[in-house]
Amino acid sequence: MWALLSTYSWQELRHHPWRSGAAVVAVMLGVALALAVQLINASALAEFGSAVSAVNGQPDLELRARRGALDERWLDRVAAHPQVRVASPVLEWQAQAANAQGQQLGVRLVGVDALSVGALAPALMPRNADTADRLDLFAPDAVWLNPAAAQALGAGPLRLQSGLRWQAVRVAGHVAAPGGPLVVMDIAALQDLSERLGELSRIDVRLAPGAQAERVLADLALPETVLAQRPEAAGERVSQLSRAYRVNLTVLALVALFTGAFLVFSVLSLSVARRQPQFALLGVLGLAARERLRLVLAESAALGLIGSALGVALGTGLAALALKLLGGDLGGGYFVGVAPPLRWSTSAAVLYGALGVAAALAGGWWPARAAAGLAPAQALKGLGTSQAPSARRQALAPVLMALALLLALAPPVADIPLAAYASVALLLVGGIVALPVAMGWVLDRLAPRVQQRVLPLLAVERSRRQRHTAAVATSGVVASLALSVALTVMVASFRESVTQWLDAVLPAPLYVRSTGNTQDNQHLPPAFVDAVRALPGVAQADALRALPLQLDAARAPVTLLVRPLRADNGNLALPLVGPLVAVPDGAVPVYVSEAMVDLYGAKPGQSLPTLAQAWGHAANFVVAGVWRDYARQQGSIAMDRADFVRLSGDTRVSDLALHLRPGTDEDTVRGALQSLANQQGAQGLLEIASAGEIRAISLRIFDRSFAVTVWLQAVAIGIGLFGVAASFSAQVLARQREFGLLAHLGLTRAQVLRLVALEGLAWTTLGALAGLALGLAVSVVLVHVVNPQSFHWTMDLVLPWTRLAALCAAVVLAGTATAWLSGRAAASRDAVQAVKQDW
Structure with a gap:
């Protein structure tokens, strides 16, 4: 039995590639974008962690000052402790380096003690060139470059910055430290160069075997101004600091997958409606309601599996390409200069692949319930084709909205606004559940105004009587437009708030600082x-x-x-x-x-x-x-x-x-x-900038940080319009007899096309209005809940009405054009043959 049903489902998907392909593409893009973001961020974090681990070495403890520099006098006290095996001083400094050709590069200067650094951080151990003297390890003008610095600056003489002066140095060899440009020199030489005599950035401590860190620290009696921490703490802090940005970017990437779930819902709902006689016949032949439900869910799972498999492959390719061209920074500024290789994660691929299948199953649940609840005998007589939602389903919308409001008031979990994300999802689902009722209310009031014009009357009356079908067909557009509106409002609000903030913190016309x-x-x-x-x-x-x-x-x-x-x-x-x-x-x-x-x-x-x-x-x-x-x-x-x-x-x-x-x-x-x-x-060595230049640079960085959201909005809108195209294609192909009858009644092909376009205009206009309303509600959650809980700052809500109107108008025009193009094939069929099929 199931072999035959599987063949039936496969043939259904194969013979309607346009509709099934739309759902597959939606799932594929959602999985691909989410996986690409995950792989890029994971690769950047891993590369950053590796670089920090190599440069910091593997001490048992790091001693740092909470403010400013650490007094060098602590070094002798720490090294003299009987349970301290090695105490290595380190001084870190950011400066400009210039080669003989005048090329400047921002580098990280690290001063080390060559006698102790090898035991704790071998990657920082200077390795002399063949022509260097072994005493160069302590020479005041000798430096050693890591591969990134050597590639950028060469091996010739260099100049290093200290405030507003240059200090000439020579390259004596290299170090193996990975990561960005790094220059190592003797710690006493760097103290002199930076005018920080007696100051350290940290002391790396290796304890004797069996020593307990807590007891050693108690013996040292460190003041509150000195902090003892694990060496991996720096990488953990960067990971924690960038977590909110990474999570929000991943959620934005999942917008396409969320929209894809509605597209699967739309495609399968129309497919179930079209196949009601077939499901009725299968029911008469003994296929139980539960088996019909499993059959439709199996079709949705097949769409999800195909889309997820393609999405994993596409996401891997996108991540590799982005890492090669853009490095590990996606605009947040946390991993600038990090160019990591792709680090494949099987667990991430499985997770996002499973999310793709889950989204497809969620989208297919209601159509599957509709197939299961079909009365076979009535459907065979043509009496079971009503698609009106049940009263229970209509009552679900206010419940979802109320629950969304409660979740929006919930606190974050581990500094991540999980409840707020759930609130956004429930707002969208609740709004789409209420869509048939809202569309019916609007169309009921529009119908009396078009009674004197034939084509608008036909378009409005059919939309009124097929309001559930219209809601199903436009659900993807509503979801994608709502999210696009919300993101547009959020970005506009943030940008306007940043602009006002820059005006407040830049009161002077000119600013000067050392490069x-x-x-x-x-x-x-x-x-x-x-x-x-x-x-x-x-x-x-x-x-x-x-x-x-x-x-x-x-x-x-x-x-x-x-x-x-x-x-x-x-x-x-x-x-x-x-x-x-x-x-x-x-x-x-x-x-x-x-x-x-x-x-x-x-x-x-x-x-x-x-x-x-x-x-x-x-x-x-x-x-x-x-x-x-x-x-x-x-x-x-x-x-x-x-x-x-x-x-x-x-x-x-x-x-x-x-x-x-x-x-x-x-x-x-x-x-x-x-x-x-x-x-x-x-x-x-001097940077001079006006307030206007600083403002322009800051806003350019802001726009670059949010550029990825523009692409994600475009993908979501494209998926929604793809769903409209698939829905209208299915509708017009199923209405060939209706179009033939209209032709017999005297309507020309141009008038039939205009009728289809008017229906598309009505459907997408109502969908755009619903998407705008939902988007504004979601934007309130994003601006006043998600953003403060993620990044710990507030902003004022700004509504860019011109941009929102243009976005809605573009969706309406695209949806109308899609409906018109979809109707051309059906309207071009021979009218006599179309009507003859009904004789």
Whole structure:
């Protein structure tokens, strides 16, 4: 029996390749995109982790300062402990390197002790060239390059940056460290180059066999300002920091698969409706309702299996191509410069392949239920063809909507908005379940307005009486358009909020900093700062700094922003969220980003003891306000520069914000700054940018980060329109007799085509309106729930009506054209032969 039924199902799929192919393509694209995103991110993470492991080595512990550098005096104390086998000092630094040809490259400088680094990090052990002297290991001008740096800079003499000066060095050999460009030199030489005498980035510790880390740390009695952590913690922090971006990108990729489920539902629903006489005959011959249900589910599973297999192959190819052309960064900025090889994951392929099959089965469930609930005797008499949804199914829509609202209010799970994602899915499903009722309500009110025109009357009346079929046919378009509308609103809201934020945090017209300054590793010389302030046309030069601060070993460092916080008018120069609160006398006011509130519980009016611990100062730091910071997902703290200098005594400057006198030409000041840098031998080491240029660069990075969402929206819309094409093709082929009758009644071929186009216009217009309404509801969840729970910042809802109207109009036009093209074949059939089939 099942062999015959399997043959029957296979013949059904084979003889209607257009409809089954649409569902297969939808599943294939969904699986391919999701798997490609997973493989790219997994490959990038693995490559980053391998590079960190190779460079950091395999110590038992790493000792780091929570703020700034680690005092070198700790090295002797740690090395003298009887249960410490090796203590290796390391100093890390970001700088520019220039070869003899003048080519500049951002590199990572690592200072090591050649006598101890080999035991803990063999990849950093300098290996001299044949022409080098063995004492070059301790020479102040000798450096060793890893493969990436050697390929980019060559083996000739180099110059290394320190602030606004160049230091000549020579290449003495190489190191085996993988990853981005890296330059190794003696730690004492790097301390001198960077003007950080007595400072370390970390101490790598290898314990004696059998030693317990907890006991060693207790004996050392480290202060709160020193952090002891596992060597793999850095890779884990980057993985945790990028997790929200990776999860959201994967969910966006699954949009195509979600849309594909509705397309499978549409294709199989129409297929079941068309095959009702066949299912009725099979029922009379003894095929039970459960077996009919299994038969349709088997067809949907076959579609899912074929689509998943093709999707796994396509996704693997897309991932390999993306890694080759774009590297491991998909726009989030977490893996810039990482170019990993593809790392195949069987478990990921099986998971997303299973999701493809599950999506197809979910899409085929209701059509299978319809086939199972068929009354064979009535269907054979032509009495069982009603497709109207049951009252229970209609009542399901408000239940799903209410459940979606409750889930939107739920908190995240492990910083991932799982409940919010489920809320979005339920909103879409509930909206599509309610689609027949909503379409009927609109068409009932439209029908009286078209009674005087024949073709619009025929189109509206047929749509009214086939409202369930219309809802089924347009469900894919509704789902894809709703998600596209939601993503459009979310991206527009985010971009507008970022634009307003940039206006608030860039009050000065010009900004100056040392080239390659990241993580507070390059400072402007005091003499240069004084000379800039004395330039004609410069009214004020605000000193700025951004320092990493490790408040929690399990999280990425937060950023301490040091700047003058009061503008000339006395207002706080920060984009605040909520009101300011007064701080007690003697307390130091600080202003935290929204991420600090979510991650560390730093609420206005509360003290920040973790900041005092990391700072190593007994000051009472009190949160005076919360502000938006779209640049630092891990959290940031803003402090007035006067308070910072008073508490730390550190007057170093990383950036300058220049306020110009009225009437001063900006280009003139630029030229004066460049001349000043050239006078101090800092050619190529000074970055000068206007607020407008920084804003343009930031928005360009933003657009690049969200470029992938545009492609995913296009794929989702394409899948939805593909479903409309398949549905209309099935409809017009089944209506050949109807078209023949209309031809006998005097309608021309052009009028029949116009009728089909009007039906397509009615269906896709109603689908577009439903998709727009659902999309706006979903966008509220994305903007106010998913985004804050994922990235810990809020935004204002912005509705780009022009773009949304263009999107809906494009879908309506494409759907109407699809219906017209689908009707051409049926309308061209001989009218007499079409009607004769019914005699």
